[in-house]
Each structure stands twice: as structure tokens, then as C-alpha cells.
Amino acid sequence: MSRPRSRAAILPGLWLAILFAFPFLLVLRLSLSDTALAIPPYAPQIDWSRGLDGLKAFFAALDFEMYRRLGSDRLYFDAFISSLQFAAMGTVLALLVGYPMAYGMARCRPGTRNILLMLVILPFWTSFLIRVYAWVGILKPQGLLNAFLGLLHIPPVDLLYTPAAVQIGLVYSYLPFMVLPLYAALERLDQTLLEAAADLGSPPWKSFWQVTWPLSIPGVIAGCLLCFIPMVGEFVIPDLLGGPGSLMIGRSIWMEFFANRNWPFASAVAIVLLVTLIAPILLYQRQQAKALEAGR
Amino acid sequence: MRRGPSWFNLVSLTLGFAFLYLPIVLLVIWSFNASRLVTVWGGFSTRWYVALLQDSQLLDAAWVTLRIALMSATVATVLGSLAAVALVRGGRFRGRTLFSGMVYAPLVMPEVIMGLSLLLLFVAMRFDRGFWTVMLAHTTFTLSYVAVVVHSRLVTFDKSLEEAAQDLGCTPAQSFLKVTLPNIFPAVLAGWMLALTLSLDDLVIASFTSGPGATTLPMRIYSQVRLGVTPEINAVCTILIAIVATGVIIFSVAQKWSAAGVAKT
Numbered sequence: 001m002s003r004p005r006s007r008a009a010i011l012p013g014l015w016l017a018i019l020f021a022f023p024f025l026l027v028l029r030l031s032l033s034d035t036a037l038a039i040p041p042y043a044p045q046i047d048w049s050r051g052l053d054g055l056k057a058f059f060a061a062l063d064f065e066m067y068r069r070l071g072s073d074r075l076y077f078d079a080f081i082s083s084l085q086f087a088a089m090g091t092v093l094a095l096l097v098g099y100p101m102a103y104g105m106a107r108c109r110p111g112t113r114n115i116l117l118m119l120v121i122l123p124f125w126t127s128f129l130i131r132v133y134a135w136v137g138i139l140k141p142q143g144l145l146n147a148f149l150g151l152l153h154i155p156p157v158d159l160l161y162t163p164a165a166v167q168i169g170l171v172y173s174y175l176p177f178m179v180l181p182l183y184a185a186l187e188r189l190d191q192t193l194l195e196a197a198a199d200l201g202s203p204p205w206k207s208f209w210q211v212t213w214p215l216s217i218p219g220v221i222a223g224c225l226l227c228f229i230p231m232v233g234e235f236v237i238p239d240l241l242g243g244p245g246s247l248m249i250g251r252s253i254w255m256e257f258f259a260n261r262n263w264p265f266a267s268a269v270a271i272v273l274l275v276t277l278i279a280p281i282l283l284y285q286r287q288q289a290k291a292l293e294a295g296r
Numbered sequence: 297m298r299r300g301p302s303w304f305n306l307v308s309l310t311l312g313f314a315f316l317y318l319p320i321v322l323l324v325i326w327s328f329n330a331s332r333l334v335t336v337w338g339g340f341s342t343r344w345y346v347a348l349l350q351d352s353q354l355l356d357a358a359w360v361t362l363r364i365a366l367m368s369a370t371v372a373t374v375l376g377s378l379a380a381v382a383l384v385r386g387g388r389f390r391g392r393t394l395f396s397g398m399v400y401a402p403l404v405m406p407e408v409i410m411g412l413s414l415l416l417l418f419v420a421m422r423f424d425r426g427f428w429t430v431m432l433a434h435t436t437f438t439l440s441y442v443a444v445v446v447h448s449r450l451v452t453f454d455k456s457l458e459e460a461a462q463d464l465g466c467t468p469a470q471s472f473l474k475v476t477l478p479n480i481f482p483a484v485l486a487g488w489m490l491a492l493t494l495s496l497d498d499l500v501i502a503s504f505t506s507g508p509g510a511t512t513l514p515m516r517i518y519s520q521v522r523l524g525v526t527p528e529i530n531a532v533c534t535i536l537i538a539i540v541a542t543g544v545i546i547f548s549v550a551q552k553w554s555a556a557g558v559a560k561t
Contacts (some may be wrong), residue, residue: 005381005382005384005385005386005387005468005472006382006386006387006389006392007382008378008381008382008385008386009377009378009379009382009383009386009389009392009395010381010393011375012376012379012382012399012443013382013391013395013398013405013438015375015435015436015439016398016436016439017398018403018408018417019414019417019432019433019435019436020402020436022400022417023413023414023416023417024413026345026413026416026417026420027409027413027416030416033342045304045476068512092317092422095313096314097312100304100305100309100312101308101309101312101313103305104301104304104305104306104308104309104312105309107302107305108305109299109421114482116309116313116546118548119313119316119317120316121318122540122541122544123317125493125535125543125544126320126537127496127514127533127536128495128497128499129497129514129521130323130517130537131319131320131535132320132532133517133521133529133533134320134321134322134323134361135319135532136521137322137323137326137334138318138319138322138334142333142334142335143334143335144322144334144335147335158318170552172319174314174517175312175315175316176316179312185483199334204523205516220551225404226404226514229402229406230406230407232406232407233406233407233408234406234501236499236500240521240522246502250406250407250408253408253412254408254500257412257504258503263416266412266505267412267416270408270409270412270413273406273409274406274409277404277406280404280425281401281404281405284404285396285397285400285401285405285464286300288400289396
């Protein structure tokens with residue numbers, strides 16, 4: 001290439017700087033103001049006309065009250081812990097369901113594979129909200145699941161508005177995100193390695209454990225991160241399927257914002273959530289960058 | 297892996313796909329059920345669809361959503377494709393790490409955080425919240441998805457074709473428009489469709505950035521669903537599923553056709 005294409009970055013770069021990166025500073029700023037300032041809830045701004053004094057006044061006004069409140073309120077601490085638990089459990093379950101699926105897909109003939117691949121992607125194109133809502137009809141006390149259990153003479157279970165329902169919803173919604181990277185890793189697997197292992201007398205389970213599994217690790221990591229990160233901040237699933245007992249932090253932010261109208265506090269919760277997720281997000285990005293460079 | 301699936305593979309595939317599809321299939325069935333109850337089959341009926349057509353609020357919301365989605369998907373496709381071109385062909389330009397971070401972070405950013413931060417931006421800029429703010433917000437989070445799709449196509453596209461075009465006298469812009477773009481076009485189109493569906497689907501970011509007069513369809517569905525299962529919503533969902541399924545099928549057939557065409561020439 002005679003000239004670099006890097007100038008193509010200008011427009012999207014500007015767009016993202018203004019609409020993605022800069023707003024985080026606003027969230028950070030608002031999380032450091034106190035509630036009194038935020039009624040009506042407008043972020044206090046730097047008074048540029050006063051120059052350096054304005055900047056000083058701006059920093060002097062910073063206040064860690066929201067974070068102190070966050071630290072002292074058990075409710076939010078519990079919500080954080082339970083979000084992490086829900087997400088970790090959901091990720092493990094999605095892996096347990098998704099790995100055999102991806103493995104089975106990779107072993108099908110290429111024509112079948114493509115159809116199955118499309119079937120995994122298809123739900124991703126249909127509304128998330130709709131798919132979560134479908135579970136309400138299945139899990140509710142007079143729902144389909146209990147009608148089915150009644151036929152088998154099993155006593156009904158009351159799953160809707162329980163943590164179990166949230167867990168089912170999480171696994172269900174994020175399963176395609178787990179299957180796709182796993183499938184990509186397994187499909188690329190060199191068949192001759194397994195044949196070599198078999199020739200050398202390795203039983204199938206041992207070949208799986210010593211050849212297939214280690215080679216699929218990048219897919220496992222990508223799938224887990226792709227599930228775990230958004231699960232932690234999930235709002236729709238705990239809101240529609242979970243009861244008051246299923247605390248999740250995404251829902252807390254929503255409630256602080258829309259019900260309590262405490263914008264600075266919602267911002268503080270969002271910042272803490274973001275800080276919690278920064279390590280997995282960076283890990284995911286490194287993984288992604290590596291995969292993309294490798295594909296070059 | 298060419299050994300063919302074992303019984304274990306078949307069972308796990310069957311159960312997995314049943315899990316993925318059962319709720320969707322049930323919704324479609326319920327939407328044609330004359331009874332309000334999900335466990336009682338009251339006979340085939342289209343009454344919920346008729347009720348839908350009379351729900352002007354819902355139809356308004358659908359129209360607003362569609363306009364937002366078409367506009368934001370188009371802008372996001374332009375920006376996302378540019379971002380992908382810069383990342384794949386731009387070399388190691390200054391700020392590349394920061395740029396690729398900004399492009400790919402929205403993919404995994406919790407929606408609640410994106411929504412909140414965009415809202416604060418619009419408030420700080422004294423934008424009236426409504427149609428345009430949702431459009432801007434959707435463009436921002438969908439452009440990353442377009443960038444990923446186009447990126448993965450661009451890395452497999454042979455750069456020497458562009459160089460050949462330039463050796464033959466094309467300017468970089470011409471070589472891009474005449475050689476690169478036609479080749480990555482399926483990916484650009486796929487990115488546009490992905491951005492469109494993501495925008496049509498989004499509840500959280502729209503709820504934060506919308507204002508009075510710009511209620512989107514997911515917001516409307518959400519407020520109804522909060523009140524419990526309603527058959528009209530089943531009908532809306534079925535229509536949406538039908539649209540998406542048709543779109544995906546047309547798209548994949550078209551892709552097969554164009555692939556066959558390329559193979560012939």
C-alpha cells in the first residue's frame with residue numbers, strides 16, 4: 001500500500017471519543033458530586049470562563065459521599081456479590097451445555113455444520129427481550145412446566161421470580177455466545193492429531209483430555225468472557241424472571257436511576273461495576289486482538 | 297473432525313437446540329391460541345393479531361423503532377467499516393491501541409453503563425431527549441458489531457489485489473471503491489443487518505436515552521410484559537420472529553447465489 005489507510009480512523013475515532021469515551025468522564029464526575037447538587041440532576045460543569053480558578057473549584061467540589069454510602073450499604077455490596085455469583089454460575093452452566101453442543105457440531109459433516117451454525121446464530125437475531133419473556137409463560141405457577149410435571153404426577157415447582165429462574169434465563173440467553181467461540185476453536189482442530197493419538201494407543205477419553213481440550217482452551221476462555229462480562233451487568237433477565245430476592249447490580253443501577261432518581265448514586269454504582277469488569281474486559285480484548293492477528 | 301457424530305453428540309445437540317428453540321416455538325403457538333392461558337388450547341385464532349392492528353400506540357412505537365434502526369444501522373455501517381479498514385489496513389498508526397479499545401469495548405460493555413453514560417452526555421449537552429438521541433446512542437453501540445464483522449472479512453481479503461489496482465493507476469480511494477468494497481460487501485451488508493436487529497431489539501440503552509414522544513417497540517413491549525403475559529405481545533413477538541427469519545433466509549440464499557456467481561466467473 002502506498003499510503004496508509006489510517007486516516008479512515010478519524011471519523012469513527014472522533015465519534016467514539018465523543019459518544020463513548022467522554023461520557024464515562026461525565027459518569028465519573030457525577031458519581032463524585034453530592035445529592036444536593038444533583039437536584040435537579042444536572043452534572044455540574046467546569047466553569048471555563050474562570051480559567052484555572054474554575055478548574056480548582058471543580059476539583060474542590062468533588063465529593064466521595066456516594067462511594068462512602070455505597071461502601072456502608074450492605075444492600076449494594078450484596079447485589080455486587082450476587083451478580084458475580086449469578087454470572088459465574090451462569091458461565092459454568094453455559095460451558096457445560098455449550099461444550100458438548102459445539103463438539104457435536106464440529107463432528108458433523110460440513111453441510112450439516114453450516115445449518116447447525118445458522119441455527120445457533122438465529123436466536124441471536126431475535127429479540128432478547130422476547131426470548132426472556134417466553135420463559136415467563138413456561139415457569140409461572142400455572143405455566144407450561146407445571147402442567148407438564150402434573151402429567152407426570154410430579155408436584156409443581158414455583159420457579160418464576162426465584163434465583164433459579166434468573167439462572168435459567170442467563171444460561172438460555174447467553175448460550176449462543178458460548179457455543180460460537182467454542183465451535184470456532186473445535187472446528188479448526190487438526191483431525192490428524194486425534195488419529196495420531198489413537199494410533200499410539202490412547203483411548204478416546206484420554207485423547208479428548210490431552211489433545212482436544214487443551215487445543216480448545218482459547219475458545220473456552222473467549223466464550224466464558226463473552227458470557228461472564230455482560231451477565232454481571234444484566235438487567236432484563238433479573239427484572240423479568242427474578243423476584244425481589246434476586247439482586248443484580250444492573251437492576252440496582254436502573255432502580256436508582258428511574259425509581260429513586262438518584263443520578264449521582266447510580267453513577268457511583270456504575271463506576272464500581274465498570275472497575276470490577278475492567279480486568280475481564282481487558283483480558284477479552286487481548287484475546288480478541290490475538291485471534292484477529294492470527295487470522296491475518 | 298470427520299468421524300461423524302456419536303450418539304452422545306446427537307443427544308447433546310438435540311437437547312441443546314431444544315433448549316434454544318422451545319421458548320420461541322411456544323411463543324409462536326401461544327400467539328395463535330384463542331385462550332389467554334398458556335396451558336389451555338382454546339383453538340386456533342388470529343384475534344390477538346387483530347387486537348394488535350387496533351393498538352395505535354404499539355404501531356406508533358414500531359414505526360419509531362424502525363426509523364431509528366434504519367438510520368442508526370446505516371450510519372453505524374459507514375463508521376464501523378471505516379474503523380475496520382483503519383484497524384486492518386492502517387498499519388501501526390499512533391493511538392491504534394486506544395482506537396481499537398474504543399471500537400471493541402462497547403461489545404462487552406454492560407448496556408446499563410452505556411445507557412447511563414450516554415444519557416449524561418445528552419443532558420450535559422442540553423440535547424432534547426427523543427428520537428435523535430436514541431439514534432445517536434444506537435449508532436454508537438452498533439458500530440462496534442459492524443467493525444467486527446467487516447474486520448473478520450478484511451483480514452482474509454488479499455491485500456495484493458488493492459496494490460495491483462494502485463499499480464495500474466488507481467488512487468487509494470479508487471482502489472478501495474472498485475476492488476476492496478465489492479469484495480467485502482457481503483460482510484458490510486451482514487454488519488448492517490446485525491446493526492439493524494440490535495437497534496430494533498434494544499431496550500436498556502433506548503430507555504435511558506429516550507424522551508417523551510419517542511417510545512420504541514421494546515420499551516412498549518417491556519412495559520406490557522411487566523404486567524404479565526399478554527397474548528397481544530405474543531403476536532407482536534411472532535411477527536418480529538417471522539420478519540427476522542425471513543430476512544436471515546433471504547440473506548443466506550442471496551449469499552449462496554453471489555458465492556455461486558463468483559465461482560462461475
